[in-house]
Amino acid sequence: MADRLTDIGPPSHDKFLPPIIKENYGKWKRHEIPRPGVLMHTSESGQKLWSVRAATPRIASTKTIRLFAEIADEFSGGYLRYTSRNNVEFLVTDESKVAPLIERCKKEGYPVGGIGNSITNIVHTQGWVHCHSAATDASGVVKAIMDDLFPHFEATELPGKMRIAFACCLNMCGAVHCSDIALLGVHRRLPAIQHDQMNKMCEIPTTVASCPTGAIRPSTVDGNKSVEVIGDQCMFCANCYTVCPAMTLNDAENDGLSIWVGGKVSNARSEPMFSKLAVPYIPNEPPRWPSAVKTVKKIVDVWIANARKYERLGEMINRIGWPKFFELAEIEFTKYHIDDFTHAGLTFKTSAQVRQRAE
Numbered sequence: 001m002a003d004r005l006t007d008i009g010p011p012s013h014d015k016f017l018p019p020i021i022k023e024n025y026g027k028w029k030r031h032e033i034p035r036p037g038v039l040m041h042t043s044e045s046g047q048k049l050w051s052v053r054a055a056t057p058r059i060a061s062t063k064t065i066r067l068f069a070e071i072a073d074e075f076s077g078g079y080l081r082y083t084s085r086n087n088v089e090f091l092v093t094d095e096s097k098v099a100p101l102i103e104r105c106k107k108e109g110y111p112v113g114g115i116g117n118s119i120t121n122i123v124h125t126q127g128w129v130h131c132h133s134a135a136t137d138a139s140g141v142v143k144a145i146m147d148d149l150f151p152h153f154e155a156t157e158l159p160g161k162m163r164i165a166f167a168c169c170l171n172m173c174g175a176v177h178c179s180d181i182a183l184l185g186v187h188r189r190l191p192a193i194q195h196d197q198m199n200k201m202c203e204i205p206t207t208v209a210s211c212p213t214g215a216i217r218p219s220t221v222d223g224n225k226s227v228e229v230i231g232d233q234c235m236f237c238a239n240c241y242t243v244c245p246a247m248t249l250n251d252a253e254n255d256g257l258s259i260w261v262g263g264k265v266s267n268a269r270s271e272p273m274f275s276k277l278a279v280p281y282i283p284n285e286p287p288r289w290p291s292a293v294k295t296v297k298k299i300v301d302v303w304i305a306n307a308r309k310y311e312r313l314g315e316m317i318n319r320i321g322w323p324k325f326f327e328l329a330e331i332e333f334t335k336y337h338i339d340d341f342t343h344a345g346l347t348f349k350t351s352a353q354v355r356q357r358a359e
């Protein structure tokens, strides 16, 4: 690889590859799952690598990171990596260390699983813990949901893979656009503009330029240089609030979350798919989020009962049809399910072929 010309950005990943991965780069022949939570790769040379996956709470303390480093030093030559869904994977080259490593992880309170036909850790965003534009919490809801789905993390008895994502606003720092089940925080009220603060806290041209839909324009309100928002154009994304704290979007009464289904990144069997809207709004219900947990559990149960072997949720829905899925999952069809975005016409069914469903 050519020398980097700047020191901007992360260092090249190949500096950190474990020797076995460097030696066998591009030469891995096959993989199998010898037990839940363990992925065994075999290379053309016959060398084997066991990746042992443990769930983490994502927002980890220094103490937790030090513990993982200590476990890696003891069992995997100091090598570990994080998956995109916030699992930690220890990369083991000595098979005799796999079982004791799993025991140690469990003893420390970090369950091993989430590989293959299971529900892996939920990738999620910051929530109320950190981010200013959160419409809902992240860690709290994910904890409540995963408490219910946990048996599916440790086993591999599901029809296929089930990947769940959570983002606490539609800036979407999580993979909600392409997960089997996605929960997405939604604001439902226009930014509340503090006109007398605009000039002190915000730069008006930057605020106007921050809006992806062009909904903000300069305006003078009560003698203050400020902005106004064109309601019909606002999609409640909170981009303006990010650059201008005087345009608060958080609303304790009306914020909540929505549920999207059927996305996937994988191109196995069928093309990658975007998630589509299933439930437009569920109110925020801390600390145990009963409606969100119940809805996700119901969708998972419908998938388990109806999916064919290896079928992802979106593939199953395409096979049985969206009306049937809504019926099975007991989800009400509302006006919010009708896509009215400018380019929605491209997604509408335009052929004259109609299939009648026998009741």
Ligand code: SF4
Binding pocket: 125, 126, 127, 131, 132, 133, 134, 135, 167, 168, 169, 170, 171, 172, 173, 174
């Ligand atoms: Fe913040 Fe939105 Fe990202 Fe959540 S999804 S962390 S609210 S920007």
Ligand code: SF4
Binding pocket: 191, 210, 211, 212, 213, 214, 215, 216, 229, 233, 234, 235, 236, 237, 238, 239, 240, 241, 249
């Ligand atoms: Fe524009 Fe988003 Fe602000 Fe609405 S919330 S005005 S769409 S930047």
